[in-house]
Amino acid sequence: MFNASLYGLTVLIWGTTWIAIKYQVEGVAPELSVAYRFALAAAVVFVWALVARQRLRFALRTHVLLMAMGACMFCFNFYFFYLAANHLTSGLLAVVFSTASVMNIINGRLLLGRRSTPRTLLGAALGIAGVAALFWPEVRAFDLGDAGVAGLLLSLLGTLCFSLGNMTSVRAQAEGLPILACNAWGMAYGALIMFALAAVVGAPLTFDTGFPYVASLLYLAIFGSVLAFGAYLTLLGRIGADRAAYATVLFPIVALAISTVFEDYRWTTEALAGVALVLTGNILVLTRQRPRPGQAAPTS
Known part of the structure; x- marks a missing residue:
C-alpha cells in the first residue's frame, strides 16, 4: 500500500x-477498558498473522x-x-497528544x-501551533490548578509512552521483525499488563453489555487498533518516526469535522487559522525538498 494511503487511513480512523x-470511560474501570480493547485486537491480529504465515515464535x-x-x-x-x-477537555488532550511529533524527533535523536x-522541525512546530489555535478557547481557559496539573502531567506521560512505543517499533522493524506478529504480541502484552494492574488496584471486574459500550469497544479494537496501528507502524518503518x-x-x-456534523461545532477565525497552520506543516513534513544541483537529497 502506498505511503499516502497508509497516512490517510491512520488520520481518518484515529480522527474518529x-x-x-x-463511551469507554463511564461505568468500567479505565484499565479494564484498555485491557478489553487490546485483548480483542490481539486475538484478531494473531489470526491475521497466522493467515499471512508470519512467524510468531521469537527469542x-x-x-x-x-x-x-x-x-x-x-x-x-x-x-x-x-x-x-x-x-x-478533549480539545486540550488533542493539543498535548500532538506534541508526539516533537517527542519522536527528540527520542529518535537520543535513542x-x-x-x-x-x-x-519547522513543520512539527507549525502543526502544534495549529492544533493549539484550533482549540484556543480551551487553551485560553486552562486553569493550572490541582486538576489541571494532574491532567496535563497524565496526558504528557501518555504522549511520552506513545513516543517510546514508536521507538521500540522502529527498533523491531530495523531487526527485520514482521509487523503483524510484533503488533499481536505487543497488544497481548499490553492487555495482560492492564489486567494485572486492575487486579493490583482492586478494580471490579465488570463489563458493560450496553450497545454504546460494546459498539465503541469493537470499533476501537478493530479499526482504531488493528487497522490504524497496522497502517501507522508500517508507515513508521517506511518514512521514520518523526x-x-x-x-x-x-x-x-x-x-472537528465530525463534530461539525454531529455536534454543531462552530468554526472560528482561530480554528480556520489553525487548520491552515496544520496543513502547511503537513506539506513541510511529508514532502521532500528538492535538492539543488549537486546537492544530495535529505534523508528525512
Missing part, C-alpha cells in the same frame, strides 16, 4: 476514535522488546489518557541516533 473513547530477548512496545504503545499510553480525560531536517507522528497533529481536524 475520540468519539468512541468517550526471549525479542519478547522483552515486544513487551516494552506493548507496555508503552498498547497499554499505559491509553491508560494515562483515559485518566487525564477526567481533568481535561536511535537519527537526525531530523530543519524542514521537519514524519509519521505528524498524523497526531492532523487527526484533530478530522475529529
Whole structure:
C-alpha cells in the first residue's frame, strides 16, 4: 500500500476514535477498558498473522522488546489518557497528544541516533501551533490548578509512552521483525499488563453489555487498533518516526469535522487559522525538498 494511503487511513480512523473513547470511560474501570480493547485486537491480529504465515515464535530477548512496545504503545499510553480525560477537555488532550511529533524527533535523536531536517522541525512546530489555535478557547481557559496539573502531567506521560512505543517499533522493524506478529504480541502484552494492574488496584471486574459500550469497544479494537496501528507502524518503518507522528497533529481536524456534523461545532477565525497552520506543516513534513544541483537529497 502506498505511503499516502497508509497516512490517510491512520488520520481518518484515529480522527474518529475520540468519539468512541468517550463511551469507554463511564461505568468500567479505565484499565479494564484498555485491557478489553487490546485483548480483542490481539486475538484478531494473531489470526491475521497466522493467515499471512508470519512467524510468531521469537527469542526471549525479542519478547522483552515486544513487551516494552506493548507496555508503552498498547497499554499505559491509553491508560494515562483515559485518566487525564477526567481533568481535561478533549480539545486540550488533542493539543498535548500532538506534541508526539516533537517527542519522536527528540527520542529518535537520543535513542536511535537519527537526525531530523530543519524542514521537519519547522513543520512539527507549525502543526502544534495549529492544533493549539484550533482549540484556543480551551487553551485560553486552562486553569493550572490541582486538576489541571494532574491532567496535563497524565496526558504528557501518555504522549511520552506513545513516543517510546514508536521507538521500540522502529527498533523491531530495523531487526527485520514482521509487523503483524510484533503488533499481536505487543497488544497481548499490553492487555495482560492492564489486567494485572486492575487486579493490583482492586478494580471490579465488570463489563458493560450496553450497545454504546460494546459498539465503541469493537470499533476501537478493530479499526482504531488493528487497522490504524497496522497502517501507522508500517508507515513508521517506511518514512521514520518523526514524519509519521505528524498524523497526531492532523487527526484533530478530522475529529472537528465530525463534530461539525454531529455536534454543531462552530468554526472560528482561530480554528480556520489553525487548520491552515496544520496543513502547511503537513506539506513541510511529508514532502521532500528538492535538492539543488549537486546537492544530495535529505534523508528525512
